[in-house]
Amino acid sequence: MAGAGTASLRSSIFWTLSIRFMGVVLLALHSDAHTSKIFDVKLVVLNAPRLGRQLVGNVSYHARKPSNTGEFVLYSLVFGPNAIKPGPELQTGTRVYLIVDLDLSGFIPDAANQGAAGASGTLYVTSWVLNSDGVSNDPLNPNSNVYYTGFRPLMLSTAVWVVNEVCGTSVEGTLTVEDVSGILFGPPPGAALRSPGPLDQHRPLLGLNRLLYECSYGNIILKRSNTIILSLSLPCGGTRPNNATWNSTSGACGDNELLGWMEYAVSNTHQVLGIDPSQFRRRVLVLPSASGTGGSLCPSWQQRGSYGCDENQGCDIWVRGERDHLLQWLLAQIGASMLLQPATSSANPSGVNPLVSSGQPTDPSCALGSAEGDYQCFNGPNAFKLLLASPWKQVYDDSNLVVGVKETVTLRPAALSANNLLLVVSKRKPSPSTAPRPLYGQYRAPVGGDAGLPAAVAGRLVLHSVNVDSPPLGLEPGTPTVLLAALDVGQSYRFQPAKVLVRFKSWTPPDKKDVGGVTGGSATVSICRYDGLSETGKCQDGIDNDCDGLTDEDDPDCQTKDKAS
Incomplete structure (x- = not known):
């Protein structure tokens, strides 16, 4: 498709x-x-x-x-x-x-x-x-070392360096190798479930390995055996193989610094420890929030990385070492290395075409969006592009949907089932100059990898679209996703590009046997194709033209002088 x-x-x-x-x-x-x-x-x-x-x-x-x-x-x-x-x-x-x-x-x-x-x-x-x-003729090529392509689980191989010394001065308050290991993999094997001292409110409830596993339904795997985590002492400066210079004392944060630091980490590890980091396809540099000599490294941003990943040379990620955010920032940049773009939100609530987004990573329902502190999985279109999520129900607005006739679908929590999407593929062009847009719907219960969802989207029917006519898949170039709405029970949304109304009809709680509510319940959703925003002018055709549940004379739109029409 x-x-x-x-x-x-x-x-x-x-x-x-x-x-x-x-x-x-x-x-x-x-x-x-x-x-x-x-x-x-x-x-x-x-x-x-x-x-x-x-x-x-x-x-x-x-x-x-x-x-x-x-x-x-x-x-x-x-x-x-x-x-x-x-x-x-x-x-x-x-x-x-x-x-x-x-x-x-x-x-x-x-x-x-x-x-x-x-x-x-x-x-x-x-x-x-x-x-x-x-240029691959097959964007779903199963032979990949760095992408999940839907054929076998992707085993991540990762080298992580934690900068704890800059220009000969130890960095105060920085994360340690042990801290980063805990964020990646949780407590060490055999450790007590809870520290005998005060509860550490900063420690994440799960490691990146488990978050990736749950959000990918077991298809993206991060293991200790395929990961090295090392401390790194950055010198005051250096010269790159291309003759450009870099430094780490003046607060500079240009591309020469980023790439120079990473090149130094790789070469130093090879020379001093005898470890060849080239065998690790993803390389991560955890930068300190503050350094001992020249202030923080890259103080103007928190995360950056590669868009896509090279099958042979791999790809790089740079993140600020903040304990409260490192888990989510790493997930975001791993997503970017798998060709995901920023997850934006709509700047036009009516959902008209063309879709207008904020242009910024403001979607609270996605790791590529405004993840501040807690954690969540990828949104619908991004999970679909990564070949992780598939439609539980896929409809075409011109063939599956009849004007005025509601179709009902039950959605399970997105974090617990790969078959979690309501996907509407539109063939309708709103105008000669605008292409049709797909619509994605997910029920995002705060369970599993979505347990850290913010209140704005937790337990809601979350709707997205993208500014392309065909949803991207696999190794196809990504496109920024657009959050349209997060519906509570009883709320509805008109997606004008496809002339479809989506309604969150009801929520079914978890079974009584599920005392902890870990199954998240289910959402009953109705979808209806309309051909007008009101019934006016079509009061004798026996069709609920505006999908409000009222037909002809039963609709207040027809209780006017237009009733005879």
């Missing part, structure tokens, strides 16, 4: 970019003003840094380029004014051809551009195109 539309889009993008790229190649090769060169590279894409409910920076693009020694060197990309603006089709691990202006780039040892005017470690890109060898 989704794959065909996205595959067609990818093909269209590829050929459009290819034609433009060839034109730029011809111009570049015949230009005497600057020296240009074509590089075949793999990308590293870093998502926008986040501070609470806000994105506080921009996506950045980098390229792994093989050197003369056979090693891969990571360069930052600067796109010229005539280069095509990068989009979500570019992700970590994507292969592209770059036309690089050597005179405006930084020094590249194997390109002999010693007089280059660009900043160290940069490639100045005048044009680019996807490398067809790096």
Whole structure:
């Protein structure tokens, strides 16, 4: 369903970019003003840094380029004014051809551009195109080391470094290796369930391993045996393999710092401990909230990471080491490494088309949204894209639904059953210039991995959509999800793009045998297709045209001078 539309889009993008790229190649090769060169590279894409409910920076693009020694060197990309603006089709691990202006780039040892005017470690890109060898014809390819593709569970392999010393000075109040291990895996095996001292209110009720397991229904697995957690002492500064410098004392937090710190962690671990971190596909740097010499590292944001993950080189995550939030921030960035975009909320309550979102991670029902303190799983469209959730009921507005006729469905808690979605696939175009939109519905009971849901969405029927006509799946580029509504019992919502009214009819409590309420009960939901917002003008057709439960003369809309119509 989704794959065909996205595959067609990818093909269209590829050929459009290819034609433009060839034109730029011809111009570049015949230009005497600057020296240009074509590089075949793999990308590293870093998502926008986040501070609470806000994105506080921009996506950045980098390229792994093989050197003369056979090693891969990571360069930052600067796109010229005539280069095509990068989009979500570019992700970590994507292969592209770059036309690089050597005179405006930084020094590249194997390109002999010693007089280059660009900043160290940069490639100045005048044009680019996807490398067809790096574009998968099957976005649901089962052979993956870094993505769950629906065929077998994904075993995460993770290296974590906890920065506890900066420029020779110990960081006060930072998390320890033991603290981070507890957040990832819960208390050590054999530990008492409760400390003999005062109850630690900061310790999460579950580890990241259990949260991932429950939110993926056992399909994403984090084990101690596939994880290393090490302390790290960052020096005052250093030079990256691309000749760019980084420091850790002045509060700087540019891409050279992030990538330089990670490169140092990898090389230092290899040299000092004899451990090759390249075997771990996901690498995490836990930054201190405050350092002993120059203030906190990256004080302007709390989390950042890779958009997508390279099958061979893996991907990176940076998070601030705050005990109350680390669990949720790690889940958010793991989601981003699986091609999830920020979970936004609607800026237009009526749900008109086109969908208008806040543009910020403000959805309280998703790890990719406004997760502040507690924890929850992924929202409906994100769980669907990850191939974790599937529709319990899927309807098409033009074939399954008759105007005015209600269809009823019972939904189990999303955290307890993979078959938890109500999915409405719309074929209706509200106007020639707007595409149809899918509608996702979930009953989000505060149980399992959703036990930390905030009150605004806990126990409610949560509705989402996305600004694409076909729901993305698997390795297809993600799109920001849009929270439309969180309905309580008795409330309804009109989704105008599909002309569908969804109502949370009733809630059935857990069975009496479930004393603790861990099964969450169930939600009875009705869905109805309407062809107008009122019955007026259609009072003799025997149809409940506005889906309010009243037909013709029984509807107050018809108790007017329009009754005769």
